[in-house]
Amino acid sequence: MSANPVEDIKAESNFLRGTIRQGLADGATGSLADDDTQLTKFHGIYQQDDRDVREQRRRQMLEPEHSFMIRARVPGGICTPAQWLALDNIATRWANGSLRLTTRQAFQFHGVLKHELKDSIRAINDSLLDTIAACGDVNRNVMCTALPERSDVHAQVFADAAAFSDHLTPNTTAYHEIWLDKEKVAATADHEPIYGNRYLPRKFKTAFAVPPVNDVDVLAHDLGFIAIEDKDGLVGYTVTVGGGMGVTHGDPATYPLLARPLGFIIPDQVVEVGEAIVRIQRDFGDRSERKHARFKYTIEDRGLDWLRGELKQRLGYALEPARPYHFTSRGDEYGWRQTDDGNWHLALFIQNGRIADGPSGTQLSGLRAISQVHKGEFRLTANQNVIIAGISAAKKPEINKLVREHGLDAHEKLSRLRLHSMACVALPTCSLAMAEAERYLPELVSEIEIQTENHGLAQEDINIRMTGCPNGCARPYLAEIGLVGKAPGRYNLHLGAAHNGTRLNYLARENANSGEILALLNELFARFRKQRETSETFGDFLTRSQAEITEGVLSHA
Amino acid sequence: MLSALGADNSPFNEEQLRLLKRSIGTLNQSQSQWLSGYLAGRLGDAAALTGVEALGTGPALTILYGSDTGNGELMAQELSGQFEQAGITARLESLDHFRPAGLKKLERAVFIISTHGEGDPPEEAVELFEYLSSERAARLTTLSYRVLALGDRSYEHFCASGRELDERLQVLGARPFGARVECDVDYETDAGNWSSEVIAHVKEHWAEGSQPAVATRLSLVPSKPRWTRHEPFQAEILKVQKITGADSGKDICHLELSLEGSGLDYHPGDALGVWAPNDPDTVDEILDSLVLAGATMVEVDDSRISLSEALGDYRELTRLSVETIEAYARTGGQAELGELFQAFDPEQRREFIEQRQFVDLVQEFPSEIEAQALVDILRPLAPRSYSVSSSRTLVDEEVHLTVATLYSDATGRQRSGVASQFLNHRIGVGGLVRLFHDPNRRFHLPEDPTSPIVMIAAGTGIAPFRAFMQELESTGASRQSWLIFGNPHLRTDFLYQRDWLRWRETGLLDRIDTAWSRDGADKQYVQHLISDQTERLERWLQRGAHIYICGGLAMGRAVQDAIQQATAAQGGISFEEAESALTELRRSKRIHKDLY
């Protein structure tokens, strides 16, 4: 038996089968067997329960209100209008009536009951998307900059991202047997040439970025490919490794890290080099302690030079030195834009990625209506937003009309602060949440807006992110204002990341309630206004004043 | 009385008497009462009565009763007690233990029989009824008998089994010594009169043959159960907890009541009778609609009380009956209602009744009716039964109930059932509920501690099975057990889900099969599970399993059909042929039903 039980579960699961099938047939509970809930993650399915009603249900002698979150994998975040319609149907028919865009350009459904799982998964597959490896200890949904200024570069980078994603999709046929009722071909034993029967020690994340836009937060990834262009177009990628956000409160052995450049490759090397890196993490990642199993710790423990050496041994050659890159922004450019191919694109702000019909608009219905007439594609962004991409000039008015009718034009009215805000899902579905995030950030932003308004900072692009726990799903350690949940109503306040995502923030205040957070921010906005240097961003200012903030008067504000 | 006891006129020796006198002498009234109840429970009525019979040379009369919810049993015991008092030996026997072929040896008998299901005899009398209408039934020309039929006029087939029994006996040549009496839910007066007539008849014609019983020898052990319908125990509510999920279509509550000091000893499978007063708002609504003053004095059972009290505590307002509707139309001068109702066929009548409460009737068909007339046309309020969902060995001096609030809104206004609404929403923690023990011996766990049990339930039918499992858990018993349960949704309607999952996890429960009728596209009910599980069911039956079915009548019927179907399928025989297998199960008391 390994030190880490998940390793045993994987090894004994017969390539991710476990007893999921039996569990689905058990009508006495809405849950699956504990061990199987580890396995379903590899199938893109998380068992959750509505934490709002846990206590009430305990008193009612009912089990927790189990349901499942399904994550549909959308490589590079691109899907067709037909796929959108299919997903919309799943959201309204089986899930909780909402579609959730994630920080990794994917869709999530919440609240799917066990007996509806198979139908939902089948419907996703019928739409030619899938959920396999959307979660689990494998290479996850591969991200790709949503909309670079130049469409030809995007097409090439996207193709590389998709090829890499395909190459690293697990081979097991368990998924098809369990969810799609495909017969197992008895003779063909399952084989995972890249992963092996225990798969990776931990999740593995890859992103492709096209400078100057760093919307994907490429440096937060285990593996990054930053497009390098010359005057003729894409020449290759600077490969970065060892980024990651996840932290455990009170455990100093866990910390966020930014990825570092490893070398330069040409586009044809993406799959070969990427696979080799994944295999190295497979062989050297820490399988005894899950908290220490991410690639970032493997590299921390052994050094970048070790990695270069190991890679050279496996590839038979060394990588060229990394080439410089320059990022200017991470946020999405909302509204209409035209690319060099003449097409129009409309980037819409979706607060915290939650698309639903509600008092502030009928976004779910609106996007459904748009996907019924739209001929181009949808691009999900790493900021939980969506771009309606590839609209011909002729179609533009029709789409614009629907956008207005359904209140999808919020970006025209909202503050810069809100448009640069992001929160993870947290309560009530996330089992790891310690505090609210998605349900609370909008409210907190409203209060901060009053302050930025008062200090004349309303036009400032200040980036704020909140998560319900230190796992960092909204990449809060890369926010100018990062709020990391610690307990109900209590957050660790992190300040001062670079606006373009190339510098982490620092912990400024622990366990603060909203009153304390607001008081401190108010003071900081006042100082920023007085003391800022020309074109200095709020994040840069906060880092410049770090000593004052953490030790000085401010720590008692 | 105690001092008069001696070794010569009691079954005790001198030493026992000394101890008895010493300890009994110190008891206050309630302690004595408790002790008498305790002894009664310990000995059981049968033991006490065998004593009487042993003294005589043969009974003057045999009292046979077929009772499901205990009313008839109580009447039979009271009658037997009265004979005892009168010094006449009467033999008391439940039809549960009675061999129908023994009928032809009987010369003098009375039958107390209730009607259940949809005009069916009580479970324990099924065999007798089958016998009486079969080919092999013997001629009963020497039998002189009389029938007391218990029933409820709100049902379509009022006292159907009493009537059927009476008719069959006559067909077979038996002679009634008096007319059959049919009692409604307020059976006490009519049944009491019937009893007096029976005693008078026996005294006059048949008593010489039997010797006086020495009643005093048994007076220490009253044969009557202590808390009765008429002397209910006041139990305090300790907890009311809704146990269906937030957005369930059903409102089902778990109730915990204190039995402290009552000595009321129930068994899993038993029920409690609960008295529930009407909702004061409903009473007010009726008074308003009929423009009557609540303070008007009226006569109810020989005492004068206010009209609001009479309606609130003594009259049935939520369940209509044909009689009440007809009487209201007549007395209230409601010709329109009278004509309408007259024109209905039985199906329409039933629907009309099920969809309305009295308050709806007076609002739809207003009339001028006087206070006393109103009280006279309404039927007396009857207690409701609820299966206990706890085991005393586990919960000690508590009893748990599982109550579904009954709603109807056919007339556009939501109305709820009186007792279920009272328990779930009106009374609240700390309130007192009048209740009494309503035993159901035929629904107890098998005596053989190794017999497997199959528990089939829908909705609140799961209540007695929770009691079973608690009993198994707290007595450390290990018998195989299998739950088959159905309700609309898994997420909200698996009653006591945590308990069931725990029992399955610890291995106390071997298997759970569920039918969630609204969760899938195809409506699955418990009977479908039986059809899916015929082989397993057959295996369990071969191992001697007992089958328990609890819940609604329709479910009970469908499940029995499914079992019969399963037996047919397993044995490669026709559905009709499989009936005998089912009858055999019933004969060997391995199929137990608690349907309502």
Ligand code: SRM
């Ligand atoms: C939906 C999403 C947040 C959002 O609001 O959009 C999300 C939601 C969850 N994340 Fe995440 N993570 C999401 C992006 C991230 C990111 C951002 C990124 O990848 O760019 C991170 C930080 C980067 C990283 O991995 O280092 C992230 C780091 C984690 C971690 C911490 C991993 C670690 O190394 O410590 C966990 C916990 C774990 O894996 O044990 C986690 C776990 C979870 C789970 C599945 C909770 C669980 O394990 O039970 C959350 C589901 C909540 C729910 O109810 O939906 N999530 N998660 C994002 C889905 C991305 C996707 O489509 O795949």
Ligand SMILES: Cc1cc2nc3c(=O)[nH]c(=O)nc-3n(C[C@H](O)[C@H](O)[C@H](O)COP(=O)(O)OP(=O)(O)OC[C@H]3O[C@@H](n4cnc5c(N)ncnc54)[C@H](O)[C@@H]3O)c2cc1C
């Ligand atoms: C042995 C036994 C055990 C039982 N165990 C349980 C138990 O564990 N849990 C439980 O919840 N219940 C149980 N019941 C049922 C229970 O006794 C009551 O019948 C039920 O709670 C309804 O009573 P009520 O006073 O609330 O409704 P009532 O006041 O009796 O009913 C009123 C409503 O029912 C409608 N109605 C009137 N007549 C009829 C009719 N003939 N058919 C259908 N509807 C009609 C009317 O519209 C009216 O609104 C059991 C019954 C028996 C006999």
Ligand SMILES: Cc1cc2nc3c(=O)[nH]c(=O)nc-3n(C[C@H](O)[C@H](O)[C@H](O)COP(=O)(O)O)c2cc1C
């Ligand atoms: C589930 C159920 C069904 C009943 N069906 C009828 C019926 O069809 N006809 C009738 O007259 N009484 C019916 N009754 C009323 C009973 O006969 C009545 O309550 C009687 O007093 C019960 O006597 P027992 O306790 O001795 O069985 C029914 C009672 C119950 C609980």
Ligand code: SF4
């Ligand atoms: S950051 Fe924590 S609370 Fe938020 S979704 Fe991720 S795991 Fe859940």
